[in-house]
Amino acid sequence: MTIHDLTRWEPRHTEKKLGAPRSSVSALAPSAVHAVALDLACGQGRHTRALLAAGYAVIALDVSRNALEHLKSFGTGADARLLCVQADVDNWPLRQESFDAVVIIDFLDRRLYATLKAALRPGGQLLVDTFLDAGHPNAEGPSNADNILTPGELARAFHDFEILEDDEQDGPTARAIFRARKRAQPR
Numbered sequence: 001m002t003i004h005d006l007t008r009w010e011p012r013h014t015e016k017k018l019g020a021p022r023s024s025v026s027a028l029a030p031s032a033v034h035a036v037a038l039d040l041a042c043g044q045g046r047h048t049r050a051l052l053a054a055g056y057a058v059i060a061l062d063v064s065r066n067a068l069e070h071l072k073s074f075g076t077g078a079d080a081r082l083l084c085v086q087a088d089v090d091n092w093p094l095r096q097e098s099f100d101a102v103v104i105i106d107f108l109d110r111r112l113y114a115t116l117k118a119a120l121r122p123g124g125q126l127l128v129d130t131f132l133d134a135g136h137p138n139a140e141g142p143s144n145a146d147n148i149l150t151p152g153e154l155a156r157a158f159h160d161f162e163i164l165e166d167d168e169q170d171g172p173t174a175r176a177i178f179r180a181r182k183r184a185q186p187r
């Protein structure tokens, strides 16, 4: 998957874009002074910047070198709380219980669900805000079903988490916003 994703995404990140973050990320206040967040498939880091501003130390991971160079050039690169990782999500080992928050926006790799569960600390939150299959073509986002959520998918996959938000929005650009907390004691 690395070569394919790299060659597909690198040209899309040639141009520097200062996008506004999705508002869903504002629900993730750090729970501790040294809270660590993972911005998975971070792109040019519009949510990385929001997470740093909220007080997190952030690991920003993306397959695209161009995207990470832009992220750093926005001024965040000098922040000692930021670690940029150019890697394929499928090949980068995520340590168990190392994140207080995992943020996945406009990206989906459903093979990672078990890894993400393990990578969150007890009490840590997962936020996924991405495209949803609402039974009609999505005006934006991917066309490949591998990259689009099905209705109820995250609630089923993370049934062992405490679900804090599960909002499936139909419309020309259907999306799901899902936020859930890893339980301190597994059920």
Ligand SMILES: C[S@@+](CC[C@H](N)C(=O)[O-])C[C@H]1O[C@@H](n2cnc3c(N)ncnc32)[C@H](O)[C@@H]1O
Pocket (backbone or CB within 6 Å): 001, 002, 005, 009, 010, 019, 040, 041, 042, 043, 044, 045, 046, 047, 061, 062, 063, 064, 067, 087, 088, 089, 090, 104, 105, 106, 107
């Ligand atoms: C639509 S962009 C979303 C970026 C960011 N999350 C945001 O909301 O602005 C999808 C991102 O996924 C990254 N990506 C795609 N496949 C990847 C993979 N296998 N490993 C890591 N990153 C990947 C791309 O480089 C791209 O930056």
